[in-house]
Amino acid sequence: MPELFAYTDGACSGNPGPGGWGVLLFAKDGDRVIKERELSGGMADTTNNQMELMAAISALEVLEKPSVLTIVTDSSYVKDGITKWIFGWKKNGWRNAAKKPVKNAELWQRLEAAEARHTVTWKWIKGHAGHAENERADELARAGMEPFKL
Secondary structure: OOEEEEEEEEEEOOOOEEEEEEEEEEEEEOOEEEEEEEEEEEEEEEOHHHHHHHHHHHHHHOOOOOOEEEEEEOOHHHHHHHHHHHHHHHHOOOEOOOOOEOOOHHHHHHHHHHHHOOEEEEEEOOOOOOOHHHHHHHHHHHHHHHHHOO
């Protein structure tokens, strides 16, 4: 059975400012890539964290049937948020440890709903460290941002 991977990244010019997200989605059979898909998009006024979240959301929402996949991100915010912090936020009515509203709560809720259909393993890698797939996701994120730059 092929393994499914999604490399996700977000980019922002200014924070907030125009931003983009990118996803490199592929299926591997052993060492051989058997199917590949690239996704990207952006917004005129956003933040880097929002674009990181949108990349992960888009990777999950594009899958038509429940899947087993590994999402690889260079955002510890996304990985830690969905695997650790979200449980406390939900318990506390979407408030953080300082009792303030969780930033990007609507995106976290959308990510959680998208993830619920799938079996996801989350992995963090260092960004801009020569990982070819992460670099491609970064290129896609920057391309997604381009139409929104002045």
